[in-house]
Amino acid sequence: MDSFELNKIAGAVFFTLLVYLGLQNLGDILFHIEPADTNAYIVEGLEVNAVSALEASAEPEVDILALLQTASVDKGAKVAKKCVSCHAFEKGGANKIGPALWGIVNRDIASVDGFGYSGTLNEMAGDWDYNSLNGFLENPKKYAAGTKMAFAGLRKPQDRAAIIAYLNAQGDTPTDFTTGYTPPVAEPESVPAEEPAAEAQIEETPASQDESQDGPVTGATEDMFSDLVADTPSE
């Protein structure tokens, strides 16, 4: 019964995973996003509502604003070590291989004086808000195909939140990301796999201990006692 139960649970978990992956891929197939010249994350109100509904029912995109609520500027300063060969962050810093980044948050894309941007970045509309920075820094070449920023990207959402918090602090008028932020309503957690598995283990344990006991034991107290003793010499 146990293994059957476990199989059912494992089956349910895998099925959920399969559906999730299926939906993700379906989204990719139906809704292949070309590197957009505006913010690629806002797709509301387009004709693709059916697909975005599908995507919404799968794992949502990284909610970078949520991560920014707790992002650490100090950690961002550490992440920024990956950028300093090409970028200056301090006020009045010079352009290097990449443009100086003081005050980059909420600034027009490709607007640092005296820096020769790629055509790609020059043609991109909009500001470097937390969404566009999140997309660009995750995978520059994908987000802005043709960019000359030769950087693989920050795969961890926490690293991106940290660097955005740091970039935001490196400016004259840092944005307060907490104003107007309402946390999403938490969905009830479902953890079906854990508990039955633990039960199954508990059932098995006494059986194997019985076998390890030497003589026949009678009475509850003796039973418990011999359990304790049996543990010690078996080491």
Ligand code: HEC
């Ligand atoms: C190998 C050099 C290099 C590294 C490393 C690098 N960048 Fe860049 N970055 C560039 C270049 C070059 C550009 C200009 C891109 C273009 O014009 O297409 C750029 C552009 C940018 C821009 C857009 C600036 C604007 O004015 O529009 C941002 C933001 C940025 N980088 C942030 C970062 C951050 C944050 C890191 C570290 C996590 C980083 N970069 C690492 C070279 C680099």
